[in-house]
Amino acid sequence: MRGRVLVAKVGLDGHDRGIKVVARILRDAGMEVVYTGLFQTPEMVAAAAIQEDVDVVGLSMLSGAHLTLAPLVVAALRERGSEIPVVVGGIVPSHDVEELTTTGVAAIFGPGASAEEIVATISSLVPQDH
Amino acid sequence: MTDSPHETWRENYDAARTRDADFTTLSGIPLEPVYGPRDGEFPGQFPYTRGIHASMYRSKLWTMRMFAGFGTALDTNARFREIIGAGGTGLSTAFDMPTLLGLDSDDPMALGEVGRCGVAIDSLADVRDLFAGIDLSRITTSMTINSPAAVMLALFVAQAEESGVARSLLGGTLQNDILKEYQAQKEFVFPPRQSMRLVRDTMAFTAAEMPKWNSISVSGYHIREAGSTAAEELAFTLANGFAYVELAREAGLGVDDVAPRLSFFFNAHIDFFEEIAKYRAARRVWATWLRGHYGARDERSWQLRFHTQTAGVSLTAQQPEVNIARTAIEALAGVLGGTQSLHTNSMDEAIALPTAKAARVALRTQQVLAHETNVAHVADPLGGSYFVEELTSEVERQAQEILADIMEKGHGSMLEGCITGIEENWFQGRIADSAYALEKSFNSGRRIVVGVNAFTEGNDEDDLAILRITSDDEKKQVTRLARVRASRDTARVDEALATLSREAADPTINLMPALIDAARVEATVGEMMGAMVKVFGRHVEVPSL
Numbered sequence: 001m002r003g004r005v006l007v008a009k010v011g012l013d014g015h016d017r018g019i020k021v022v023a024r025i026l027r028d029a030g031m032e033v034v035y036t037g038l039f040q041t042p043e044m045v046a047a048a049a050i051q052e053d054v055d056v057v058g059l060s061m062l063s064g065a066h067l068t069l070a071p072l073v074v075a076a077l078r079e080r081g082s083e084i085p086v087v088v089g090g091i092v093p094s095h096d097v098e099e100l101t102t103t104g105v106a107a108i109f110g111p112g113a114s115a116e117e118i119v120a121t122i123s124s125l126v127p128q129d130h
Numbered sequence: 131m132t133d134s135p136h137e138t139w140r141e142n143y144d145a146a147r148t149r150d151a152d153f154t155t156l157s158g159i160p161l162e163p164v165y166g167p168r169d170g171e172f173p174g175q176f177p178y179t180r181g182i183h184a185s186m187y188r189s190k191l192w193t194m195r196m197f198a199g200f201g202t203a204l205d206t207n208a209r210f211r212e213i214i215g216a217g218g219t220g221l222s223t224a225f226d227m228p229t230l231l232g233l234d235s236d237d238p239m240a241l242g243e244v245g246r247c248g249v250a251i252d253s254l255a256d257v258r259d260l261f262a263g264i265d266l267s268r269i270t271t272s273m274t275i276n277s278p279a280a281v282m283l284a285l286f287v288a289q290a291e292e293s294g295v296a297r298s299l300l301g302g303t304l305q306n307d308i309l310k311e312y313q314a315q316k317e318f319v320f321p322p323r324q325s326m327r328l329v330r331d332t333m334a335f336t337a338a339e340m341p342k343w344n345s346i347s348v349s350g351y352h353i354r355e356a357g358s359t360a361a362e363e364l365a366f367t368l369a370n371g372f373a374y375v376e377l378a379r380e381a382g383l384g385v386d387d388v389a390p391r392l393s394f395f396f397n398a399h400i401d402f403f404e405e406i407a408k409y410r411a412a413r414r415v416w417a418t419w420l421r422g423h424y425g426a427r428d429e430r431s432w433q434l435r436f437h438t439q440t441a442g443v444s445l446t447a448q449q450p451e452v453n454i455a456r457t458a459i460e461a462l463a464g465v466l467g468g469t470q471s472l473h474t475n476s477m478d479e480a481i482a483l484p485t486a487k488a489a490r491v492a493l494r495t496q497q498v499l500a501h502e503t504n505v506a507h508v509a510d511p512l513g514g515s516y517f518v519e520e521l522t523s524e525v526e527r528q529a530q531e532i533l534a535d536i537m538e539k540g541h542g543s544m545l546e547g548c549i550t551g552i553e554e555n556w557f558q559g560r561i562a563d564s565a566y567a568l569e570k571s572f573n574s575g576r577r578i579v580v581g582v583n584a585f586t587e588g589n590d591e592d593d594l595a596i597l598r599i600t601s602d603d604e605k606k607q608v609t610r611l612a613r614v615r616a617s618r619d620t621a622r623v624d625e626a627l628a629t630l631s632r633e634a635a636d637p638t639i640n641l642m643p644a645l646i647d648a649a650r651v652e653a654t655v656g657e658m659m660g661a662m663v664k665v666f667g668r669h670v671e672v673p674s675l
Contacts, residue, residue, distance in 0.1 A: 012233070012240070020562045021566055038316055064482070069242050112447055
């Protein structure tokens with residue numbers, strides 16, 4: 001699989017087990033992975049994604065703040081004229097999936113999502129000409 | 131001639147008060163308080179593999195301490211009262227992310243996080259509401275907070291004294307285990323060495339003024355949740371415990387002044403026997419090191435007391451009712467391993483914070499164990515099992531090996547070894563490696579998780595009621611905070627914060643009195659933390675995958 005992915009933790013959520021596991025899964029699948037560390041703001045993530053010229057941004061969110069913070073990351077990217085797709089993984093109750101989708105989140109991985117599903121979905125979001 | 135282990139145990143057992151219960155099987159077979167060869171190790175005897183008390187649960191069942199917190203202090207106070215009304219015997223406060231990171235609810239970084247993962251506490255006004263109508267001299271309280279632990283202790287003392295309860299009467303536990311924050315849970319503010327100054331101050335303060343208070347709950351729970359193995363959980367946790375003992379010693383406190391006030395907090399994961407072995411090994415390793423390496427003479431220093439929480443990571447969002455079974459098995463491991471207190475997770479916690487009903491079912495699970503199954507009648511019922519004894523020794527051997535590595539990092543100091551290991555990302559890397567190894571075994575299907583990679587029929591049924599925390603709670607809390615800011619005496623707040631900053635710059639001063647003064651004049655958590663950040667700086671973790 002080709003593709004360059006920024007994985008990010010936005011806000012105050014320090015749970016980093018999931019993001020590290022997913023980063024390694026994506027690397028093992030042949031993708032390049034950039035991780036900017038904990039406690040990032042939506043603006044920091046958007047700026048890093050553009051600067052690192054990534055194909056996809058993956059947010060890991062386990063503290064319940066996804067409905068507030070994920071749309072802000074999408075908006076920060078679009079304000080900068082970027083169309084980089086944003087995906088979210090973590091604790092997202094099923095009733096929040098639709099709302100996240102309407103705010104421009106391209107895909108959502110709930111608890112128990114398989115490695116295959118994550119790799120397949122993210123690679124489908126990588127532009128063909130990459 | 132000295133008494134045999136059995137005779138000594140018998141004397142201690144006879145001296146202990148026992149509960150009013152029939153210690154027989156359901157069919158009426160009378161049960162001994164413990165079984166084993168007369169010259170073997172008995173409960174209440176060094177190195178306490180079989181438990182720290184001669185009579186174990188025959189004297190006192192474990193404390194059913196349910197962890198709760200969400201929304202505003204008023205919301206959580208209502209949940210606390212429900213827990214006490216349903217027979218819970220202790221409280222444990224969960225704080226929201228901004229509070230855990232020392233930020234006020236109106237801080238821009240707190241956006242979307244207020245009251246989500248726990249209760250939002252900004253000032254004394256919130257602590258007043260949190261414990262309204264709860265007798266703090268009777269119910270013990272555990273506060274799960276680390277970086278701002280000293281601040282929260284100050285608020286708690288200020289509130290209790292305001293309501294007429296002297297600080298010397300307060301019983302409870304402050305988690306206050308900052309080392310595992312850098313290693314695993316990642317809720318840190320100050321750099322490690324500056325944080326340890328605050329830990330030192332709380333240990334010295336509680337040793338002098340709060341005889342019933344546990345100054346630190348040394349926690350493996352989060353290390354395990356972040357992905358470590360059982361032996362790593364045990365070793366990292368005990369290493370941190372030894373580091374706090376060394377810190378206290380450096381501050382001039384005696385090992386026997388602080389060690390009896392350290393309690394532990396372990397995970398109960400889904401591998402039943404491995405967890406029981408881990409608890410048995412934990413007591414043995416702690417006792418051996420405290421008596422041997424650290425020269426403790428008070429037997430209470432040797433006795434590892436611990437709280438257990440069932441494993442959040444073992445829960446599945448798929449078919450969540452199955453989590454009741456997982457939690458029951460994990461809780462049983464904690465009990466058979468001799469835990470002093472227990473939190474059982476609710477079935478819905480892979481999805482959201484628990485509803486009142488789900489939390490009640492979780493508490494009922496403990497009550498079934500305590501009152502229906504008779505598993506609490508006999509101490510260390512698996513002691514002597516070839517398998518469990520061997521597994522205990524193996525977990526102990528692995529943990530001792532890791533402890534030796536950490537000690538070597540610190541050139542003979544566990545305190546230095548822990549801080550160096552954190553600064554080098556050594557703990558963080560080991561935990562991430564173990565998490566990934568386990569994940570690969572799930573992905574390959576070599577390990578089964580029911581409802582996730584097997585037995586998925588029924589996964590599409592989604593009818594569990596979920597607790598929803600709306601952004602209304604955030605608005606409510608921000609309004610409450612604005613009211614506090616408007617009504618207090620600003621000059622007194624400024625003065626208290628200036629004193630705090632000044633005293634923070636002098637490492638010989640204990641910061642607790644200045645924090646309590648600031649809490650009394652309604653300085654906020656964010657302001658008190660900010661006054662210390664000015665002097666201590668902030669910790670930034672170098673990102674690594």
